[in-house]
Amino acid sequence: MIKRATRMFMLIFVFYVLPVQAQVGINYDLNVEDPTAFLFTMNSYINSDEGSSGSATVILRQNIANGVTPTTHNLAVIWPDYNSMQLDFGRNATSPAWAAFQRTLGKSSSIEGNVMFAATGLSNGDETIVTNPNQFRRFINFTVEPHNVAEYVETLTDLWEDCDDSVHQALYNIYGAGEGGWTHAVVQTAPSFENLLSGQGCDPDAVTEFYSNASNIREVKNEFIGVDMMIWQP
Numbered sequence: 001m002i003k004r005a006t007r008m009f010m011l012i013f014v015f016y017v018l019p020v021q022a023q024v025g026i027n028y029d030l031n032v033e034d035p036t037a038f039l040f041t042m043n044s045y046i047n048s049d050e051g052s053s054g055s056a057t058v059i060l061r062q063n064i065a066n067g068v069t070p071t072t073h074n075l076a077v078i079w080p081d082y083n084s085m086q087l088d089f090g091r092n093a094t095s096p097a098w099a100a101f102q103r104t105l106g107k108s109s110s111i112e113g114n115v116m117f118a119a120t121g122l123s124n125g126d127e128t129i130v131t132n133p134n135q136f137r138r139f140i141n142f143t144v145e146p147h148n149v150a151e152y153v154e155t156l157t158d159l160w161e162d163c164d165d166s167v168h169q170a171l172y173n174i175y176g177a178g179e180g181g182w183t184h185a186v187v188q189t190a191p192s193f194e195n196l197l198s199g200q201g202c203d204p205d206a207v208t209e210f211y212s213n214a215s216n217i218r219e220v221k222n223e224f225i226g227v228d229m230m231i232w233q234p
Contacts, residue, residue: 023119024085025056025078029071029112037108038073039230045101046232053091055084055234061137061226068222071112073229116175117185122153124160125168125201130189133231136196137189140223141174141182148217155213156186162206166195182221196225 032038039060045051046058061074079085092098129135144152153171160169168189174182190196199207 023078023080024082024117025076026114026116028075028077028114029069030073030075030109031071031112032073032109034108035073038105041101041104041108042230042232045097048097050095050097051101052234054088055079056088057234058232059228060230062229063224063226064136065225067224069113069224073109074224074226113178113180115177115180115182117172118175120171120173122157123168123170124163125189126165127168129168129191130170131231132191133228135189135191135228136193136225137187137228138196138223138225140186140188140220141177141180142185142218142220143181143183144218152184152214152217155210155217158213159202159206159210162203163201166190167201180221184218 042058042060057078059076059078061076063069063072063074079088156171163169170187170189172185172187174185177183188196195201
């Protein structure tokens with residue numbers, strides 16, 4: 001169920017700062033013209049001495065339903081904390097192998113957009129679902145104005161209290177969305193389309209109440225659904 005100490009703690013936690021040891025990452029929207037070449041390039045680099053020295057988990061997903069994002073794939077690069085991300089960025093900045101990897105990857109794909117994300121620590125459901133292979137994921141990207149964040153978190157956690165563990169749900173802060181404009185994302189993860197989309201994981205009355213309460217404080221900008229193709233662990 002919802003991981004929290006108290007309601008007040010969660011509101012302060014999300015509204016103000018993230019802890020130092022917070023999961024952070026970058027999400028890339030990709031058009032992959034040659035999937036075979038793309039996977040070969042990814043595997044070759046990540047299995048190399050330099051690629052295997054990084055601390056990020058990398059998840060490649062095929063987009064099934066894109067919303068307003070006309071891309072074929074999504075790539076998430078996830079670090080366990082800010083320091084790990086900064087160390088990898090610093091090493092890559094002067095690495096000839098990283099530069100060569102980027103050039104080769106560009107021959108089979110193009111980046112259409114990217115955002116940075118950070119876990120708020122707020123989640124619901126079975127955590128083991130997230131790291132299992134071949135998961136189905138729904139990304140809901142939305143905007144909440146700063147003065148409405150605490151109210152939104154309270155509304156969301158009220159909903160999650162009436163949800164079971166069949167779908168894992170997590171709230172993320174989003175940075176650098178540019179024209180996309182979203183500030184947050186909820187990521188739902190499930191082992192099948194049926195679990196993800198059937199709507200049976202949460203009480204219907206609670207869902208209706210959530211949409212009613214959230215309608216004036218959040219604006220959904222985009223959502224898409226993808227399925228995991230490959231996960232590379234550090």
